[in-house]
Amino acid sequence: MGSVEGKIALVTGAARGIGRAIAEELATEGADLILCDVKAEWLAETAAAVQAKGRKVVCLSADVSQSASVNAAVTEAVEKCGRIDILVNNAGITKDGFMARMTEEDWDAVITVNLKGTFLFTKAVGKIMMKQRGGVMVNIASIIGLIGNAGQCNYAASKAGVIALTKSVAKELASRNVRANAVAPGFIETKMTEVLPEDIKKQMLAHIPLNRFGLPRDVARVVLFLASDDSAYMTGQVLTVSGGMGM
Numbered sequence: 001m002g003s004v005e006g007k008i009a010l011v012t013g014a015a016r017g018i019g020r021a022i023a024e025e026l027a028t029e030g031a032d033l034i035l036c037d038v039k040a041e042w043l044a045e046t047a048a049a050v051q052a053k054g055r056k057v058v059c060l061s062a063d064v065s066q067s068a069s070v071n072a073a074v075t076e077a078v079e080k081c082g083r084i085d086i087l088v089n090n091a092g093i094t095k096d097g098f099m100a101r102m103t104e105e106d107w108d109a110v111i112t113v114n115l116k117g118t119f120l121f122t123k124a125v126g127k128i129m130m131k132q133r134g135g136v137m138v139n140i141a142s143i144i145g146l147i148g149n150a151g152q153c154n155y156a157a158s159k160a161g162v163i164a165l166t167k168s169v170a171k172e173l174a175s176r177n178v179r180a181n182a183v184a185p186g187f188i189e190t191k192m193t194e195v196l197p198e199d200i201k202k203q204m205l206a207h208i209p210l211n212r213f214g215l216p217r218d219v220a221r222v223v224l225f226l227a228s229d230d231s232a233y234m235t236g237q238v239l240t241v242s243g244g245m246g247m
């Protein structure tokens with residue numbers, strides 16, 4: 001696997017789940033980490049895991065949906081670390097419900113965190129990467145952004161938006177040696193999915209050819225690939241990590 005040795009990586013939503021696994025995987029392969037989460041008090045465990053691998057870590061409180069919060073976090077990150085080589089836009093939420101009954105608040109909340117949040121971090125870190133004349137962005141989308149899902153029109157739209165944002169940013173920043181790709185996970189075992197009813201989980205499993213739910217590390221290994229020079233000739237792409245679901 002191509003190295004991220006000595007690189008500085010910023011991961012949003014790093015307190016738990018897929019974000020934590022990504023931070024740990026990047027640290028295992030030699031990167032130093034800037035960990036961001038709206039629940040900064042939850043970052044201690046991820047930070048301890050990164051330090052246990054001998055890497056440096058900075059923890060920042062950041063709400064991806066608030067531009068002032070994002071800009072303050074990115075300014076502090078650069079003050080403390082000097083540069084940002086890798087950005088992983090991972091923070092995300094769900095507020096599921098059928099379209100006919102979905103409230104405007106639930107629509108706005110999901111679009112604001114998942115899509116606007118990705119835009120705000122991409123813009124703030126993109127400026128730095130353009131100045132550096134180099135960097136890599138990996139955005140966590142979802143299989144649902146590719147195939148849709150009953151009961152998740154807000155989430156599906158937000159993740160389809162993340163994919164379109166990724167492709168546009170890839171086209172805008174390629175000449176500055178900045179790459180942007182997306183990962184579209186399927187059903188991954190985290191706090192986000194543990195709340196789903198058992199019958200829904202059973203139905204989902206029936207659509208997964210590899211016949212198991214994914215683990216956060218399954219996603220993190222692919223993020224590592226996209227963050228490393230092994231994917232040096234890839235930009236604007238979406239890699240699905242779903243056990244074959246949605247093919």
Ligand SMILES: NC(=O)c1ccc[n+]([C@@H]2O[C@H](COP(=O)([O-])OP(=O)(O)OC[C@H]3O[C@@H](n4cnc5c(N)ncnc54)[C@H](O)[C@@H]3O)[C@@H](O)[C@H]2O)c1
Nearest residue numbers: 013015017018038063064090091092142185187188190192
């Ligand atoms: N779990 C899955 O099956 C699955 C599938 C496809 C995509 N994803 C995506 O992967 C990403 C991570 O999901 P997860 O399953 O690890 O979820 P999770 O709920 O376990 O973790 C999400 C993290 O994001 C943080 N966060 C939420 N809102 C934030 C905000 N406004 N600002 C900063 N941080 C915020 C949370 O505090 C939490 O630490 C999300 O973008 C999600 O949509 C998850």
